[in-house]
Amino acid sequence: MYCTCAQGGMALRTRVERTVLEAKQVGTSRGGTRNVICNNRYFLQPITHTAVCGLDYQISVVQRSSESEEYNILPEDQEAHWEVVERILFIYAKLNPGVSYVQGMNEIAGPLYYVFASDPDPQWQKYAEPDTFFCFTSMMAEIRDNFIKTLDDSACGIGAMMVNLMSMLKEADNELWTSLENQQLKPQFFGFRWLTLLLSQEFCLPDIIRLWDSLLADEQRFAFLIHVCCAMLIMIREQLLEGDFATSLKLLQHYPPVDMHQILEKAVELREVLTVGADVKHVSEQ
Numbered sequence: 102m103y104c105t106c107a108q109g110g111m112a113l114r115t116r117v118e119r120t121v122l123e124a125k126q127v128g129t130s131r132g133g134t135r136n137v138i139c140n141n142r143y144f145l146q147p148i149t150h151t152a153v154c155g156l157d158y159q160i161s162v163v164q165r166s167s168e169s170e171e172y173n174i175l176p177e178d179q180e181a182h183w184e185v186v187e188r189i190l191f192i193y194a195k196l197n198p199g200v201s202y203v204q205g206m207n208e209i210a211g212p213l214y215y216v217f218a219s220d221p222d223p224q225w226q227k228y229a230e231p232d233t234f235f236c237f238t239s240m241m242a243e244i245r246d247n248f249i250k251t252l253d254d255s256a257c258g259i260g261a262m263m264v265n266l267m268s269m270l271k272e273a274d275n276e277l278w279t280s281l282e283n284q285q286l287k288p289q290f291f292g293f294r295w296l297t298l299l300l301s302q303e304f305c306l307p308d309i310i311r312l313w314d315s316l317l318a319d320e321q322r323f324a325f326l327i328h329v330c331c332a333m334l335i336m337i338r339e340q341l342l343e344g345d346f347a348t349s350l351k352l353l354q355h356y357p358p359v360d361m362h363q364i365l366e367k368a369v370e371l372r373e374v375l376t377v378g379a380d381v382k383h384v385s386e387q
Contacts, residue, residue: 186214189234193241200241203248208301210237212309243323247297262296262327263288269331273371277338284346291353295330303333308361315365325368328375332367333359 175181189210194202213236217229241248252258267288271278294302299316301309312329319325334341336359341349 182214182218185218185230186210186233189214189230189237192234193238197241197245200245200248205298206241206248208298209240209244212301212306212313213237213240215306216310244297244299259293259297262323263292266292266296266327266330269327269371269375270334272375273331274335274338277334277341280342281334281349284344284349286346286349286353290350292330294354295333296326299326300329303356304361311361312365325372328368328372329364332364332371335371336364336367 186207190202190206193206194200210233214229214233217232217236218226220226220229246252246255246257247259247262249258254260267278267281270281300312304312316322316326316329333356334353337352337357340352340357344352
């Protein structure tokens with residue numbers, strides 16, 4: 102699969118150095134970083150790695166000739182989908198030098214592009230790139246503080262969101278919170294990635310789209326994201342209570358398959374219960 106370059110346009114791959122890697126699949130290390138597992142097939146990959154979230158942007162598969170060591174690439178009037186995503190991120194970084202590009206932004210752009218590029222109507226599908234850029238820019242306007250390191254410890258930064266997550270868990274399930282504290286499982290080990298990337302690395306693509314549909318439809322979408330993360334912890338509480346640091350960390354960084362509808366229902370339940378509890382506390386203090 103591929104898309105066609107704009108008439109007379111220069112593909113970004115002609116201006117940005119490519120990296121050629123042996124690849125079979127993309128794995129995730131215990132630290133949450135992505136690494137490539139090799140075999141004898143070769144893929145052209147951009148500098149910004151976008152083969153994630155279940156999306157196969159590494160579509161321009163090429164075979165290596167044992168004699169010539171040469172690689173076949175797409176014609177100049179065609180480009181792989183990952184090149185479109187790369188261009189979106191490149192232009193965003195140029196237009197927003199204060200934020201620039203930070204690793205993980207591709208995880209936000211990926212599902213958006215997939216939805217638009219998969220539109221069954223070809224007339225809509227051909228506008229996938231500008232539609233994705235508009236939506237990506239709009240989302241980044243709301244979550245860009247999560248990608249700015251100097252704001253990590255501010256009231257609007259990712260540090261405050263992780264504190265809110267653990268405070269919510271303490272109120273909703275004190276036993277589980279105490280267990281995580283005793284295991285020394287800090288939210289930086291799992292919550293940082295969950296909250297920064299809107300859980301885009303934790304589930305398969307259909308579940309991510311279903312989750313984002315609920316998040317983006319909510320007026321307090323990023324407050325609801327914390328409820329979802331809290332619900333995810335409670336959904337696997339028995340395994341976490343029985344585990345130690347190593348087993349619990351592995352579980353949180355490789356979240357097990359769970360029905361997304363159950364997670365969302367639990368998140369809504371938490372929001373309602375905690376909201377009622379907060380209202381009762383407020384009335385009693387008056």
